[in-house]
Amino acid sequence: MNTRNRRFRKVLGTLGAGLALVAASFVAQPNASAIIVARTAVAYRPRPVARVAVATTAVAATAIAVGTVVNSVPPSCSTVMVGNVAYHQCGSTWYQPRYAGSQVTYVVVNPPR
């Protein structure tokens, strides 16, 4: 039965360790502390895997670990296409947008160029 709880979106479950390194210029999000969302369907099968836990913001800072996932990037970042792939470049940090469920998240990646 516990597996059913995985259905809940953990909007701010566990922050990536990488984010703990960072302390600067958060983009305020009013929903930052919502942890549980009511179930929206009666019939479903328990998910095999919990959602990717994401932090609510990204920061314009230097030391963000590759693999850190955030659900927004600073507005100052620029969108860059490398090959056919979209990135957000924020100084020396590159984010790649990805879907986690129906939510667009941003994963810190090694610079693609």
Added chain:
Amino acid sequence: MVIRMKASFVSVAILSVALVRSGRAAPAETPQPRIDPQAVSALERMGNFLRSQRAMVVNAETATDEVLDSGQKIQRNGVAVLKVSRPDRLRAEVNSDRTNEQLFYDGKTFTIYQPQLGYYGSFDAPPTLAQLVDVAEQRYGIDMPLADLFTWGTERSQVAALKGAINVGPSMVKGVQCDHYAFHQADVDWQVWIQQGPQPLPRKMVITTTTEKSRPQHSAVLSWDLAPRLDESMFTFTPPATAHRIDFDVARENASLPRQGRAPSHGQNPNR
């Protein structure tokens, strides 16, 4: 006060069920039935009716509780519009304080598109809506809006999971005369208001998550068009020039699931 009202509500329902049962010469010592077969058959009738509809447009006004760290509940409102052509077409728009997304399914490809962000994701989809709901949820972690509409009347609706079923009584929803039913399961309590008469449509739903202390709720008030004009082209996503395709973060553990579709990779034409 509220609890007492609730208790008398339930006991009246149980009593009326018991009276009906005794009319059928049920043994006097039968414990009070917790599952009213009439409520279960009303569910099945609704499911069969929904499945018999080829085309429909459903408009849902939703309210969904979120629970903050402090335990405080916040209600988010949203609107979802679903255009469905069974068995294998869906177009949906979901707008809320949080999201603005469009879903496309043409029997072959499923696409989710966030026009405000300019991103979309696509995957090769299974051939029916009911299967799509499964794959989207299990493999990609996407909750389909009003997913229950596609599973009622199928084995997935799990009548066996019901631990309680009562007919609460007649109730009006937005001017439509309905019957109000309440169901109890291990992890959720839920209620549905079913239109009276020859078209047993769900007009309202409330789902209470009972595994959480704060018991957050989701509700949806539904309006229906069963004779919509649906254009075939509305089910296929044609990316605007400014939109970029991105990947789904499909968890590694999911790889062991039967694969209904390839995970997308960059540079593929999502429209085949």
